Amino acid sequence: MIEKKFGYGIIGCGTISKWHAEAAAATGKYDLIAVTDVRKESAERFAEQFHCMAVDSTEELLKRDDIEIISICTPSGFHATDAIKVANAGKHIIIEKPMAITYEQIDDILKACKDHNVKMQVISQMRFKENVLKAKEAIDSGKLGKLVIGDVSMKYFRSQEYYDAGGWRGTWKLDGGGALMNQGIHGIDTLQYLMGPVKSVFAHAKTLARNIEVEDTAVAVVEFANGAIGTITGTTSVYPGIPRKFEINGTKGSITLVEDTITLWDIEGETEKIKEGDQERKLDSASNPTNFGIEGHIMQLDDMAEALIHNRDPKVNQYEGKKPIEIILAIYESEKTGKKVLL
Ligand SMILES: NC(=O)c1ccc[n+]([C@@H]2O[C@H](COP(=O)([O-])OP(=O)(O)OC[C@H]3O[C@@H](n4cnc5c(N)ncnc54)[C@H](O)[C@@H]3O)[C@@H](O)[C@H]2O)c1
Structure with missing residues (x-):
């Protein structure tokens, strides 16, 4: 039986986003559809490397019905705004650490995930x-x-x-x-x-x-x-x-x-x-900030896919991510x- 592949997108195409794209591919459970970045050329370069589409904005990414899970790889101060947008669009979230940088942002994320019944995996490899x-x-x-x-x-x-x-x-x-x-x-x-x-x-x-x-x-x-x-x-x-x-x-x-x-x-x-x-x-x-392996990201993305398949929480959900x-x-x-x- 062919396992279900989740339509997948990424917001922010800088350093860490490559770990997400490669980890998603390594699990065999994701189909990277599209990425976006405020710097258009970064998204285009990334899309070429990972054989997917580059779209012009987060809003455009969120409109797509073929995307179910989105990784947020933007600078930390944007995580909460991005996560709330993704949750409002009813898509599941994989978010880089820290998931937020203030108490208010944490509360807003918890509420948005609850209100829209979406799952979140916070990277803590x-x-x-x-x-x-x-x-x-x-x-x-x-x-x-x-x-x-x-x-x-x-x-x-x-x-x-x-x-x-x-x-x-x-x-x-x-x-x-x-x-x-x-x-x-x-x-x-x-x-x-x-x-x-x-x-x-x-x-x-x-x-x-x-x-x-x-x-x-x-x-x-x-x-x-x-x-x-x-x-x-x-x-x-x-x-x-x-x-x-x-x-x-x-x-x-x-x-x-x-x-x-x-x-x-x-x-x-x-x-x-x-x-x-x-x-x-x-x-x-x-x-050296990039001298670390990809295994942790693979396990976290795999765990997210399994959480959706079996309708359970991912291991580092938003309540764990806030600790x-x-x-x-x-x-x-x-x-x-x-x-x-x-x-
Ligand atoms: N898990 C880890 O070990 C690990 C390692 C490195 C970074 N990180 C985290 O990943 C996040 C990104 O770090 P990085 O080193 O990749 O940064 P980076 O600066 O290399 O990349 C960030 C990217 O986001 C884009 N961007 C900025 N604002 C945006 C917006 N509003 N919408 C769309 N794209 C936007 C930038 O143009 C850039 O391409 C940070 O939160 C950082 O803490 C985690």
Whole structure:
């Protein structure tokens, strides 16, 4: 039996849109019909490369009856407006992170998806990595005992040219934040996915080295709802850029992941152990923003198609997508007020 293919479109034909087109093709469940971009030439170049149509506007894309799912790959500050338009047109949404950059935008998206009964998958590809899932299973099954500390360290390097080239990057209006809202959101989402909900943050978020409006460096002390504590460290200003590291420690075991490689796995009573130095280093985007694989996007687009086929929610629906944003907005508020912020 031939599997159903979903008519598919993309808004925004910049860097990340290629991951979406290639991931959609790799699943075999999508038929890329048309794309659009405010820069007509970007849409046309993309359409030629991926053998689809370039249309002149988002409105034109939304009018098409042959498109059921749309990926939103525009700058972050446009995500909410685009998502609401797509939902109003009754089409399902795959949206890049962050799905929105303010509380109001989050609420508007939740309402639009509910009112129009459309599904949303928020890209957070780390959640789909085999070793992240393995760590989550061990944590959720209580193997680590009582969770005590959960840390994530994201010490990235992004040059001034990187910020200047995008135009929208590094601005409050369109990036919504810096080292945390743009780069750090993946690590923050993964930390809260592994450790559980965050109860409070106390943070510093500064612009120390780049000529941008938003933070290029932040550190937060975090309290989790389960009583554990931890830290979130994020920067885009340190040379040479150091691969992201998660350390999860409990009374009966510890797990460390560098990117999605397990570099430490030591659980009381388990004979299988992984010690630091045992592993090969994999791809990481610590100093190169496009140095990451496509597998995560493939799994998320596949999950979206399966969610529609089986009428269930995608794994990172809009309610999951809002979690890391709320933590980041609380960190910004803590910097502003000098106080601990409760979530
Ligand atoms: N999941 C990931 O790992 C990952 C990686 C990179 C970027 N992203 C996210 O993807 C989004 C886009 O980032 P990028 O690096 O591809 O940016 P980019 O600047 O390379 O591309 C954005 C594209 O959107 C177009 N555009 C701008 N406004 C538009 C509008 N109103 N309607 C239609 N098109 C419009 C631009 O012309 C450009 O082609 C951001 O939200 C970013 O956070 C996610």
